[in-house]
Amino acid sequence: MPATLGLSLGPLRLLLEGSEQWIVLARHRYGSFAFESSGATDEEAFDVRIRYRALGNGPSTAQIEAARATTPNLSPDGGGWLVQGPCLTGRLEGRLLHLEGPLATFPLDSALVALWSLFEGDVILHGALAVEGDLGWLCTGPSGVGKSTLARLLPERVLCDELVGLGTPATTSSAPFEKLPKSRRSPVAHSLPFYPGRPGKAEVVGVHFLEHGSRPERHRLSPSEAFARLREQAFWPCWSESNLERAFSCLAELATKPCWRLVFRPDPDVWPVLSAPEAA
Amino acid sequence: MDRFDRCKHTAWRRIVDQTVIIDLEGHMTYALDSSGGDIWHALDGTKGVAEIAGLTDLRPAKVDAFLSELEKRGLIVRSSDDVSTDGDPSLSAPRPSPASEEPSRNTPQEGPAILWSEKLRSAAASPGSCAFLPAQNALCNANPFS
Numbered sequence: 001m002p003a004t005l006g007l008s009l010g011p012l013r014l015l016l017e018g019s020e021q022w023i024v025l026a027r028h029r030y031g032s033f034a035f036e037s038s039g040a041t042d043e044e045a046f047d048v049r050i051r052y053r054a055l056g057n058g059p060s061t062a063q064i065e066a067a068r069a070t071t072p073n074l075s076p077d078g079g080g081w082l083v084q085g086p087c088l089t090g091r092l093e094g095r096l097l098h099l100e101g102p103l104a105t106f107p108l109d110s111a112l113v114a115l116w117s118l119f120e121g122d123v124i125l126h127g128a129l130a131v132e133g134d135l136g137w138l139c140t141g142p143s144g145v146g147k148s149t150l151a152r153l154l155p156e157r158v159l160c161d162e163l164v165g166l167g168t169p170a171t172t173s174s175a176p177f178e179k180l181p182k183s184r185r186s187p188v189a190h191s192l193p194f195y196p197g198r199p200g201k202a203e204v205v206g207v208h209f210l211e212h213g214s215r216p217e218r219h220r221l222s223p224s225e226a227f228a229r230l231r232e233q234a235f236w237p238c239w240s241e242s243n244l245e246r247a248f249s250c251l252a253e254l255a256t257k258p259c260w261r262l263v264f265r266p267d268p269d270v271w272p273v274l275s276a277p278e279a280a
Numbered sequence: 281m282d283r284f285d286r287c288k289h290t291a292w293r294r295i296v297d298q299t300v301i302i303d304l305e306g307h308m309t310y311a312l313d314s315s316g317g318d319i320w321h322a323l324d325g326t327k328g329v330a331e332i333a334g335l336t337d338l339r340p341a342k343v344d345a346f347l348s349e350l351e352k353r354g355l356i357v358r359s360s361d362d363v364s365t366d367g368d369p370s371l372s373a374p375r376p377s378p379a380s381e382e383p384s385r386n387t388p389q390e391g392p393a394i395l396w397s398e399k400l401r402s403a404a405a406s407p408g409s410c411a412f413l414p415a416q417n418a419l420c421n422a423n424p425f426s
Contacts, residue, residue, distance in 0.1 A: 224298040224311065228396070231309060236400040241304040244400075245291045248302050252293040 006035040006046070009112060010165050010190025010201060012120040013045070018052040022103060029105040033193035047119055050097045052108060059102040063087045072107070074114045074239040081118070081239075083111055092118075109194060113163070117237040121167035121190070123247035126233040128161040129191050129202065130154060132275055136189050136202025138164060138254075139262070139274070140233045141210040146264065150210070151197075153268045160197030163235075165190040166204075166250050187254050206258045208274060213263035216273040226259035227252060282358050284332070284347055285325035290355055292320065298395065306354060307400045315391030319346055323356060338392065346392040353397075 003023035007014040007030055016026050027034050063086065072085030074092075083090040083099065088107035090099035097115070101107035113124050127140030128147040139150055139158075151161035166187045190201045208218070209229050221229070230251045237243035258278045264270035286292075289305040299317030301310045312320055318336040329347065333340040350356045 222297075223295045224300075227295050227298075227300060228311070231398070232401070234401070236307070238307045238400060241289070244302065244304050244307075248291050248293070248300075252295060252300065255295055 002051070005030075007193075008033055008035065008199060009116055009192055010120065010167070010199075012116060013047045014112075014115075015046040015049045016052065016108075017049065019054055019103075022052055022054045022105075025103070025105050026108070030193045032197075033199050046095075048095050048097055048115060050099060050108070050111075053098070053100045054103040055100060056102055059087065059104045059106075063102055072110050072114070074118075076239070081114075083114065085110065112192075113235055114237070114239070116165050116192075117243045117247070118240070121165045122187070122250035123166050123237065124192070124235045125164050125166055125230070126162070126235070127164050129159045129164045129189050129200075130157045130274060131159055131200060131202040132157065134202055135205045137274060138189060138204055138207045139210055140207065140230070142233070145210045146212060147210065149266055150264070150270070153266065154271055157271060158197075159191035159200040160194070162194045162197075163192045165192050166254070168250055168253070187250055187257075204254060204257060206260065206278070207254060208260050208262035211261055211263045212265070214265055216262075216264045216267070216270040218260040218262045218273055218276075221259045221261060223255045223259070226257075227255035229259075230255060281328045282360050283325055283328050284323050284351075284356050284358055286320070286323050286356055287354065294321070301355060302400070303353075303355060308353075308397060309400055310353070310355070310397045311395040313391040313393045313395050316346060316393055316395075319343060319392050320350075325359065336392075342392060349394065353394075 002017040003020045005016045005023050005026050007016055007026070016023065018026070066086030072083050072088050075082045075084070077091070080091055080093040083092060083097070085107065087104075088099060088101040088111065090097060090111065092098075092115075097111070099108065099111060116124055125138065125140060126142070127138045128150055130137045130139055130150070139147060141147065147161045151158040166189055168187055187204045188201055189204050191197050191199060207226060207230070209221070209226075234247065234251055237247055262270070262274060264273070287303075290301055290303055292299055292301040294300075294317060297314045297317075299312040299320050301312065301320070303309070315336065315338060319332055319338070322332050322335050327335070329340050329344045332338075332347075333343045336343065347356065347358075351358055
């Protein structure tokens with residue numbers, strides 16, 4: 001009987017199955033996003049089951065270096081999907097994903113990005129998610145721009161500091177995106193467990209493109225400028241045209257929200273500027 | 281008379297003064313200026329250069345050149361009165377020339393124009409996010425078995 005662990009990526013519920021050692025690593029890795037499945041294997045309780053077969057005693061240096069260079073790719077294969085990467089191989093059929101890789105969780109991390117787009121959301125964005133109640137602000141930019149710094153400055157406000165999953169309530173609607181009422185097209189952001197963070201979601205009311213500076217201030221961007229920046233921080237699901245189109249719609253909608261260049265210094269005084277209403 | 285239509289493997293959105301297009305097959309994205317967007321939105325497989333020029337208030341020569349550029353990039357198809365395509369624009373779509381990985385910028389003084397074009401960064405080829413680099417912090421480095 002394999003060990004199991006439940007994992008939630010926003011609304012996507014996963015059941016991880018593997019050796020005792022691997023499940024210990026998974027629990028350690030995903031922190032508060034994991035939940036005990038109580039041995040439940042009910043197909044209805046989880047969206048996807050992931051059976052991980054760990055090979056060997058741990059990743060080699062070569063495998064770690066290979067994983068730095070690229071992430072797994074999805075390709076359609078006879079009704080399912082093949083998952084292939086330098087440290088990982090697998091196959092997704094229906095709601096069951098078989099994976100093989102080293103005794104580590106980082107191969108699973110990148111497979112989870114693909115699962116998000118296939119099963120639940122529209123696109124994953126490189127960014128932090130700051131929230132107040134049900135309202136959220138995406139704080140994005142390339143590595144080193146200050147997402148983790150922001151999380152350390154505002155630990156009660158920032159749910160995660162690396163990857164955010166975006167979806168619209170109408171993701172599973174059969175109606176064309178453009179015909180949906182505006183209220184159903186507003187993106188919802190979900191925090192994802194890369195790295196330690198807290199589960200949560202919020203309706204996105206603004207987007208900040210972070211910059212270092214001497215004092216907190218923000219500068220409004222036009223939607224076209226915002227889209228040009230957003231597309232650089234998105235993990236586009238290029239394995240599927242329909243997924244790609246959904247990602248595009250989501251980001252185009254996001255670009256119409258108030259988008260700003262947010263300049264800040266390592267001080268919590270950034271919060272009033274970050275969360276100020278649009279007209280402020 | 282040649283008529284023009286958007287290829288079926290494209291998706292697009294007008295974002296204020298720009299029209300952004302995604303080539304779903306070639307995994308490229310483009311932004312058209314306002315005039316270019318007007319031309320793009322006028323394409324429906326029934327109109328030729330003269331009619332599009334009239335609708336967009338642009339000179340026919342500029343429209344013709346712009347359409348040729350879009351066609352070269354595999355975003356539109358041309359159908360002639362002399363050639364049957366069975367109403368399926370995707371059948372005659374020319375493949376674009378090899379896409380450059382480097383973004384290209386073109387900011388002419390007047391349109392219509394492609395403002396920029398760039399290859400989409402797929403989740404499968406995404407460098408730089410430290411989320412995918414193992415052992416990035418103390419939590420990852422800690423040995424849970426110790």
